[in-house]
Amino acid sequence: MINLLVQLGRYARAYRKYWMIPLWLMLIMLGGLIVLIEKSTFAPFIYAIF
């Protein structure tokens, strides 16, 4: 994950897309949540939250 964040930082600098950093972070967290939902062991916990 740290490696990915470093890569995203480098990418944002190279292409001057700093404005996308918050969006990326939000989406990665959201994506991670969706992945967790897919795993049955976590599902009851996620369902309880919602």
Add this chain to the structure above:
Amino acid sequence: MLALGISAFYHDSAAAIVGDGEIIAAVQEERFSRRKADAGFPVNSVNYCLRAADVQIADLDYVVYYEKPLLTFDRLLETYLAFAPRGFRSFFRALPIWAKEKLFLTQLIRDRLKELFQEDFPSEKLVFSFHHHSHAASAFYPSPFERAGILVLDGVGEWATTSIGRGAGNSIELSKEIRFPNSLGLLYSAFTYYLGFAVNEGEYKVMGLAPYGSPTYVDAIITNLIDLKPDGSFRLNLEYFDYCTNLKMTTTKFDALFGGPPRLPSEPLTRRHMDIARSIQSVLEEAVLRLGRTVYQETKEKSLCLAGGVALNCVANGRLLREGPFEEIWVQPAAGDAGGALGAALAVSHGAGVQRRHLAKSPRDGMHGAFLGPQFTDAEICAFLTRVGAVYEVLDDQQVIEKTVDALTEQEVVGWFQGRLEYGPRALGNRSILADPRSPQMQRKVNLSIKYRESFRPFAPAILAEHLSQYFDLPADSQYMLLVGQIRPSWHVSPPPDETDLTGLMKLGVRRTEFPAITHVDYSSRVQTVHEATNSRFHRLLKAFHSRTGCPMVLNTSFNVRDEPIVCSPEDAYRCFMGTEMGVLVMGTAILYKSNQWPLSH
């Protein structure tokens, strides 16, 4: 300098290994896994490449992935943002796979390599190439040209969908690009979808269907769908396309323009479908011709290298060669994404200063005839045949040729399995089904009894290179079956058939030339020239067929049945042989006759 190229995770996974700029091996994963256009990590292909090069994972200087995943992710995000809130559902369907895999490709590839070879692969040796740079490298570096213009055309990689540039010596410079969502590849794929064929697989069916129709929808396409400029640049009208926000290609507005909803695969093909296919093919050809002229104006090079999935459109390539400004054209035989694996490995090798040594050799083309995949010895083939209880004979080399010619002249369909497997979508005489092109029934027989595929689809001839100009109006060799030419009028039947009342598929059974099995309804043929230097046994077979019959060509189609990958191993070939009405199978120096075999269940 050893570089392993990988393409994976979208479609058509492949691996290729390049040693000091020399292509050692390249193969698509589908050939091993037997899943058409397999998108998984190419475990078997990587394994094979290392075995073929006789190296260990630790010996590799680089592993190169064929595109830059962060750029692709950026393109997805910006596209969804631009269209939000439309596309919400498809976005949330795509997100988990990115969150789980595609954003972590560095780790994912290293993990897969570790699973395979039980050792860590250093992350600093894992590099990423731009998608279109991989395509451009696959087209230019193995080409026979010291310098050339480059044209890359595909659906989409990261952002670029069309790139033009120049290759000279060891360097490639892509100077201009057209970006997603404007894409000739996606335009053609939208019509592929609309006509009821699978996107990324059925595009060549649209190309094969086109000659049955008339270009009656060209104006509708040019007026509504694509703003095509004189220099070949273009912009698509996104009101007609749904690929930015949805999991389908076209909108209801598109359906209204072309007179109905998309054709279902089970529905019959009508005149309207054929006219639509012909129209989009004409528009594509016009765009490719204009882009070709622009590459020439920008570079002033006399040669052109082509890659990207659209470069598999051999009808457009043939027109570009005949009508365009270039003296020579070279198309990467694995022009689609599978070829990206090879291009990525070549890009890194040549970027590090490795010279293009094949230019000093003969043939100057560095692809080794595209015969870059696994091969099997006669001993391995015989061991397999004995194990499964097949009835076979082992002959000497000359007898193999003579017996195969006997079978072809007796109107048998022959499975021909020799040497190394081809890289790319075409079978070029090592994993081929062969037949007599002079037979009026052969096109139908091979389509319906052997390949189990649509009856309208044409077959290609493999012709001795030295006889090309005698039979086809094609100004250059076509070693990789990627150029379409017209059969010369001297081979047309006389008087010409009366086709005034024939439309659509009614044209199918009409005999137009002395070679009806390989003549399309517009007298065109997707030609493969066979050269002694790159495929000596196949060349000898054609020579023997020529001296026996006076005909220097055979019908050549890929050794597979509909919707299956081309066969790889003797087992695949034997299964295909036994499961179809193929009469004869030749594997290495072993020959099998169907009439002598027990049923497969035995």
